[in-house]
Amino acid sequence: MNDRKSVYLFYKKTDELEEKVQRVRELGRKYGFTMADSPEEANIIAAFGGDGTFLQAVQKTRFRDDALYIGINDGSFGFYTDFSTEDLERLELAMQTNMVEVLRYPTLEVTIDGDKSFHCLNELSVRSNIIKTLVMDVYVDALHLETFRGDGLLVSSPTGSTAYNKSLGGSIVDPKLPSMQLTEMASLNNNQYRTLGSSLVLSKERELRLSIVQDGNDHPIIGIDNEAMGIRHSRELSIRVSDKSVKTLRMKDNLFYNKLKRSFL
Numbered sequence: 001m002n003d004r005k006s007v008y009l010f011y012k013k014t015d016e017l018e019e020k021v022q023r024v025r026e027l028g029r030k031y032g033f034t035m036a037d038s039p040e041e042a043n044i045i046a047a048f049g050g051d052g053t054f055l056q057a058v059q060k061t062r063f064r065d066d067a068l069y070i071g072i073n074d075g076s077f078g079f080y081t082d083f084s085t086e087d088l089e090r091l092e093l094a095m096q097t098n099m100v101e102v103l104r105y106p107t108l109e110v111t112i113d114g115d116k117s118f119h120c121l122n123e124l125s126v127r128s129n130i131i132k133t134l135v136m137d138v139y140v141d142a143l144h145l146e147t148f149r150g151d152g153l154l155v156s157s158p159t160g161s162t163a164y165n166k167s168l169g170g171s172i173v174d175p176k177l178p179s180m181q182l183t184e185m186a187s188l189n190n191n192q193y194r195t196l197g198s199s200l201v202l203s204k205e206r207e208l209r210l211s212i213v214q215d216g217n218d219h220p221i222i223g224i225d226n227e228a229m230g231i232r233h234s235r236e237l238s239i240r241v242s243d244k245s246v247k248t249l250r251m252k253d254n255l256f257y258n259k260l261k262r263s264f265l
């Protein structure tokens, strides 16, 4: 952490959190860090809160690949948060020793109608916004793989695999595998519509295309991490594993598998 010294603190400004953040600020100053007024001036972005806040911090600062993101939770344990306002000793240890390691988390890049593009850290979700099913053609590179009919489809990053994807029965993917996973939301399967049924993990080389069939129910809700996109007339989404990764800090004793065990087992 020695060549990075300017920190932006991202948090919801409540009185309770302000007090805890102040203690972290003081600790930072003690170790020679300066506090930046805007994220653009900083090369470390520290998010205080849960995984949801970490996702917001990364989205709002536009996936800075020249910055280091640090998640500091406020009590409960998370996947993107390696530190806690309840355990300042651990944070202090990180500031002064080589007990920390920089991790790079793969992200996804989504292009809508060949035009607007977005990054996702957890996932892209495309869901019907009415009670009726949504129909989408799924292509892997140039190949038409299947026509999906159901509630929707989700494409998750490796770190997103423990979130929404897991609730849908998708697999958990090691964040060291740059990949994306396509997972179904309640697919309808009959003699007319047939889908894989299992979730599909694709390599970094692939392009996944979801083409929304214009059949009357063609305004799905498009979710990028914890934000809904305000795009109404989208027809086609192209998804790839991005070349951009999110750099974050973790203690060497806190492997992905430690987190899995602590959260789920």
Ligand code: NAP
Pocket (backbone or CB within 6 Å): 049, 050, 051, 052, 053, 055, 077, 078, 079, 122, 123, 159, 160, 161, 162, 163, 164, 165, 167, 225, 226
């Ligand atoms: P939320 O509804 O408060 O989040 C749902 C839960 O997912 C929270 O406990 C959150 O942790 C946790 N979470 C977020 N990212 C995770 C990850 N990578 N691995 C494991 N757990 C994770 O909304 P939010 O906090 O803004 O988080 C947004 C995420 O919620 C979305 O990206 C999506 O993955 C997930 N989500 C899940 C479902 C579902 O499972 N049915 C439905 C909608 C959205 P914190 O409490 O620490 O924030």
Ligand code: MN
Pocket (backbone or CB within 6 Å): 050, 051, 052, 053
């Ligand atoms: Mn949350």
